[in-house]
Amino acid sequence: MQNIWQNIKKLKYPTLNDDLTCDVLIIGGGMSGILTAYYLNNSNLKVTLVEMNKIGQGTSGFTTGKINIIQGNTYNDLINNFGFNKAKKYLDSQLYGLSLIKENIVKNNIACNFEKTDSYVFTNDKSNVEKINKLKNFFDKTNYKTHIIKNLPINYQAIYGLKGEGYVFHPLKYLYGIANKIKGNIYENTKVINFIKEKNHYIVYTNKNKIKTKYLVFACNYPFFVFPGLMPLKLSTYKSYVWAAESLNQHFDAISIDNPNISIRYFENNLILGGFSHRTTTNINYKQNYLKLKNILKQNFNLKTTCIWSTTDVKTNDFLPFIGLISDNLYIVTGFNKWGMINSTLAGKIISNLILKKDNEYTELFQFHRALSKEKIKSLAYDSFYLTKRFISDKIKKNKDFYKECEVIKINGINYGVYTDENNQKHYAKNTCPHMGCTLIFNRQDKSWDCPCHASKFDIDGNILKGPSKNDIKKEN
Numbered sequence: 001m002q003n004i005w006q007n008i009k010k011l012k013y014p015t016l017n018d019d020l021t022c023d024v025l026i027i028g029g030g031m032s033g034i035l036t037a038y039y040l041n042n043s044n045l046k047v048t049l050v051e052m053n054k055i056g057q058g059t060s061g062f063t064t065g066k067i068n069i070i071q072g073n074t075y076n077d078l079i080n081n082f083g084f085n086k087a088k089k090y091l092d093s094q095l096y097g098l099s100l101i102k103e104n105i106v107k108n109n110i111a112c113n114f115e116k117t118d119s120y121v122f123t124n125d126k127s128n129v130e131k132i133n134k135l136k137n138f139f140d141k142t143n144y145k146t147h148i149i150k151n152l153p154i155n156y157q158a159i160y161g162l163k164g165e166g167y168v169f170h171p172l173k174y175l176y177g178i179a180n181k182i183k184g185n186i187y188e189n190t191k192v193i194n195f196i197k198e199k200n201h202y203i204v205y206t207n208k209n210k211i212k213t214k215y216l217v218f219a220c221n222y223p224f225f226v227f228p229g230l231m232p233l234k235l236s237t238y239k240s241y242v243w244a245a246e247s248l249n250q251h252f253d254a255i256s257i258d259n260p261n262i263s264i265r266y267f268e269n270n271l272i273l274g275g276f277s278h279r280t281t282t283n284i285n286y287k288q289n290y291l292k293l294k295n296i297l298k299q300n301f302n303l304k305t306t307c308i309w310s311t312t313d314v315k316t317n318d319f320l321p322f323i324g325l326i327s328d329n330l331y332i333v334t335g336f337n338k339w340g341m342i343n344s345t346l347a348g349k350i351i352s353n354l355i356l357k358k359d360n361e362y363t364e365l366f367q368f369h370r371a372l373s374k375e376k377i378k379s380l381a382y383d384s385f386y387l388t389k390r391f392i393s394d395k396i397k398k399n400k401d402f403y404k405e406c407e408v409i410k411i412n413g414i415n416y417g418v419y420t421d422e423n424n425q426k427h428y429a430k431n432t433c434p435h436m437g438c439t440l441i442f443n444r445q446d447k448s449w450d451c452p453c454h455a456s457k458f459d460i461d462g463n464i465l466k467g468p469s470k471n472d473i474k475k476e477n
């Protein structure tokens with residue numbers, strides 16, 4: 001699974017081999033877990049972070065790394081759902097998050113290709129022009145400077161849009177730069193599989209050991225538990241595709257609000273084209289989705305491919321991330337809706353402030369326990385509908401195998417995905433996700449079995465690569 005960010009020297013941390021006791025345990029070494037550990041540096045608390053694979057190899061290592069304030073259609077969604085004041089509060093939070101990123105980079109002298117850009121949001125769909133006007137109106141009222149545009153600074157059509165200020169960076173260099181400054185302990189290849197509450201502390205079970213902690217932070221992109229909080233009812237997963245190609249460098253980034261959406265940025269001598277984002281429960285023909293993106297690259301740019309990749313992110317059903325307390329000393333960070341660069345730094349700050357009992361102006365905005373709203377109910381209904389449809393139709397029909405090198409067969413009543421490699425060797429993995437029982441789909445690009453319901457991912461021999469599943473799907477004997 002190569003991508004453009006992976007071409008740097010990796011940091012290495014030990015595996016946890018003994019039981020331990022700490023004050024704060026953070027689960028997940030992505031951007032949000034690493035930033036939370038960092039912001040607890042100057043406390044007297046003993047902080048431990050555990051990562052089931054290597055740090056920075058989850059969604060944070062496969063992002064497009066735009067530090068974006070305008071964020072597509074987000075503010076229209078927030079206004080529809082919560083009204084102007086909350087949308088304005090979210091804008092303020094993003095500007096605060098941006099200032100934290102700048103401060104972290106300067107204070108720690110992190111060389112991460114951080115660069116100011118012109119940032120565009122655009123449409124090629126006449127019915128979306130009104131949405132752009134509404135965004136402009138919102139930014140005018142909030143005194144955030146944007147300008148209407150009728151084209152992009154490259155040969156790619158945009159009939160209407162907005163231009164503001166943005167930033168881009170190398171996400172993995174930022175993450176490693178922060179990780180290097182963490183004073184607590186980090187353990188890799190240490191997977192959390194369960195936790196229980198005992199009196200005033202938690203006992204957390206990893207694949208080998210147990211950890212006793214007072215505070216527990218789930219920063220694992222999609223938390224694996226159902227209770228507390230009924231998580232699967234409040235979160236949905238989205239998959240997006242990225243295509244990088246050789247190009248002269250340019251100093252802008254852009255995102256469309258159309259369906260399918262397109263995202264553009266540059267890094268060194270590469271154009272990074274992302275998009276075709278979809279609920280993981282729909283559009284499950286990944287090959288077709290990649291090809292659609294490739295066609296855009298070919299038709300509009302005619303450039304030589306550097307690398308391609310895809311990954312998933314999590315969305316809440318009311319468009320605001322969850323950053324905060326879920327029950328006694330149990331904290332959660334998730335649902336960045338594909339705007340995780342600023343939000344993960346902000347999350348680190350908010351969670352550390354909560355643990356250290358310090359005030360933060362944005363704690364209330366992102367709190368987990370918030371009221372139902374019209375859009376939340378609508379989105380919950382949609383997500384549940386697509387999830388149920390996917391679950392039932394895959395159980396009735398044999399899973400579509402889009403690729404000749406893989407098939408689904410039944411052995412002793414259990415469905416197995418069988419992948420035949422270049423040496424004609426067969427690799428077996430159970431075809432059902434241990435998380436909630438959905439049928440897995442083969443992902444040819446990554447040579448993996450992916451869950452369309454909540455985005456767990458397994459290699460061809462059934463080893464878990466990405467949660468929320470905690471278990472492998474290996475074939476016994």
Ligand SMILES: Cc1cc2nc3c(=O)[nH]c(=O)nc-3n(C[C@H](O)[C@H](O)[C@H](O)COP(=O)(O)OP(=O)(O)OC[C@H]3O[C@@H](n4cnc5c(N)ncnc54)[C@H](O)[C@@H]3O)c2cc1C
Binds near residue numbers: 240
């Ligand atoms: C294609 C794409 C492009 C994007 N581009 C942008 C962009 O340009 N700008 C932007 O702002 N946002 C972007 N995003 C969103 C952003 O990348 C994510 O929101 C952010 O990286 C999420 O960070 P995280 O720390 O929550 O998750 P992750 O980076 O996934 O980290 C979670 C970590 O937890 C670990 N973990 C999981 N379960 C366990 C367990 N049981 N035990 C131990 N460890 C566990 C995982 O291995 C992983 O390393 C994009 C998203 C996608 C899908």
